[in-house]
Amino acid sequence: MLKPVKMKEEQYFFSEGKKIHFVGIGGVGMSALAQMARWQGSTVSGSDRFFDRGELLDLKDCLEGEGIIIFPQDGSGISDAALVVSSAAVESDIPDLIEAKRLSIPLMSRGEYLLRLAEGKRTLAVAGTNGKSTTTAILSWILEKCGYDPTFIIGAAIRGERRGWGNGRLGESEWFCFEADESDGILPRYQPSFGIINNISPDHLEIEELREVFSSFAANCREGLVINRDCPESRTLPIENSRIVTFSVESPSICQARSVKISGEKSLFELSGENFIIPLPGRHNLYNGLAAIAAASLTGLSLSRIAEALIDFPGIKRRLEIVHSAPDLIVIDDYSHNPAKITAALAAAHLMGGRITAIYQPHGFGPLRRFHREIAEAFSESILPGDRLFLLPVYYAGGTVQPGYGSEELAGEIRAGGSVMSVSDRAEIFSCIDRRPAGREVILVMGARDPSLSELARNIVARTIFDSE
Template sequence: MKNTIHFSGIGGVGMSALAQVAAMEGRPVSGSDRDFDRGRNLEVRAALEKLGIKIFPQDGSGVNDATSELALSTAIEDTNPEVVQAKARGVKISHRSEILAAYVNAFDAIAVAGTSGKSTAAAMTFAVLEAGGLEPSIITGGALGALKERGLIGNAYRGKGRVLVVEADESDGTIVRYKARTGVLLNISKDHKEVPELNKIFGAFAGNCARVIVNADDPAAAGLLPAAERFGLNAGNWKVTDIKAGPFSSEFKVNGVPFRLPAPGLYNIENALAACAAGAAYGVKLEAAAAGLAGFRGVERRFVLVGEKNGITVIDDYAHNPAKIAAVLKALHQAPGRRVLAVYQPHGFAPTRLLKAELIESFAAGLAPADRLLMPEIYYAGGTVNKNISSKDISDAVAARGKSAEFFPDRAAIPAAVASMARPGDIVAVLGARDATLADFARQIFSALP
């Protein structure tokens, strides 16, 4: 029977999430990925196959008599053998964003948007809804620890209920297609795009949602949507008191209900408030939300504790834009007297060029006098790009502002450098995005410690 959906590039975060949900719904699913053909990303392949997804080489053989639809991301070229085969066979070709929008529009969806914190806030919302007994689904860009413990990749799950939590990524502008019941806007700051362009995208997104909740503590988000329902540390129906924000966990009360969150910083308290506000619309009481968040298992590469050795702590975090970096540095400094050794790898030459001034400011203002910044070269994912900027431009500018910053042309030299300078009480923070080797790199740094 011709009803299989084939995902080209199924190993990617966005594609694997959609493929898993389709498979969990009982639809026949197949896929291919260049990394699989090269013997890479095999854990993801195994997890997909465990769900009954058939993996083909990316040579066109996956698009066959059983294929009714070919799903693509923007990374797949028109010359790809599977695209050529689909066109020759008259198979329907759909973009990843179209399929995701169809899920959002078909479910009772909560779409979590904003420049920073989407994956974590979406994961917290999922935890709150599960604690409330709603049996939700989720499609997100980060691997939830709770789902990995169930043997899944972690970025998707199909529950029995009708509520779907989705991370609404603004980077390609496709969130304007979503028609969610509830839209959550966490913040707005310059990242993939300039703020005026982001305002247009988020404004259109909000206009398509039946209900919108906005972070009142973020002036840009609150200013864009002045009539929206609000959450925040000092606003809306969510009164937060008794805050004790530590470097690795937080305690606080919401409307008198005590919360203990195994995640650091005020920004994660804001994420938790967003989850509570979203859950409340579906009848989840604060007491249930508190229970769900107390057991929050985090998101992969979002403030993950790699380990502690001889009084030195190593954490791994996805922070890559100025707002995220500033928030993480602020959270780390909640531990009084502990020096921060920040290892930051920028992702992509174009984003680094766009955010150069803001990146310099985030480190120059966020690093304490005793802190150190170590920077390898900008991560290069391939393709034709203008390489007229270097990590050295950032580190030199931060050093010129009076902070200790050093450029390492050879990333492999950093673990030994960290080991030589680290002392008991230090926190080593590995920061950066997109590069799949960063988590292993953080573990290498930990292993090199004396």
């Protein structure tokens, strides 16, 4: 077991009783950190524009139930804070941050706080462009089921009854599993015991910068690195680390899945003589599971124990989350927003059979301007004859971003086998989805950042069930 790091003077804010204020606490990563701080004994408060608008009230109630004080985002919660932690999604000119600077209260980013939280722990850091949340959740689940009593921070909530929101856990052991995001500039500074690189593709950063960032991260993994040999960018990444464990389906690797069977419910495969079931749909989740299995094996767990722990993994919220399943209709709530995620989600939906009705909301004008060609190509390849795609207006969360290229322009770029329609609002979608096919239909709601998309998926369920009665 690693010895705990002696608390430095600048780490006083982790001491019990000190107040920490989280700006943007409604974000799934921020809420996990806020709960962790509260469970560790700190006084915790927070603010979020979603709460001010009357949104995400179930999360607000949950945080308050954990003893976290929620303030309006008007600077009123700052005065007695020892530290202010801010989400990268928050603009620098909001009242909370202005007030913190005026009072000379230390400011820290979410990534910096996570970096400090990991000190003195035996860490497993899950990195890569896609699949981080699911892989972190699977790995954390395995460690918990196998008695490792881990601490974990996840960018999504594990389904089922758990303490708090389900996106974090405070364990008493040395093990700490967390999602290591490349978007905030902290990734090269992590020095985890074990690291995972799921895959690499353009998203927050350009590919040249990603290669540099992930190479630095890989070199810093002290006890081992898990890497995907089926990903061209991961496979050719210049890595200075001799302790590498590879996983794959197609390419030869240390952890190569064989006898693979993928359905709309689960993946079955054999690995080194052990049979595995990953109870999640889609080929991409097979890769997420393989990454977690490889990392778990590095901690000393046998493949048989890992396989047993995986059987009842419940999945995580908003990752191909089935909110309704009947013989004639499946409704899915999903976080997909970039080209790779869109392609993976639609491929999984097609495994469930029947016509696909995809509803996609671009999550910002900036990302859409940057990736509209790739997004159009993903839909062109994945919306098959008989399928339907409805494009909602671009989501605007507030701030200084300039509107521009929108959903109508995106619709004009898509050359799909099925129908593509840009709609003006959600009411227009309801009038269209009332026209149901004779066989099974899969309705897939996709998009990031907007918490009301989950509500949309559930409203679709309520509408279709009501109309069928």
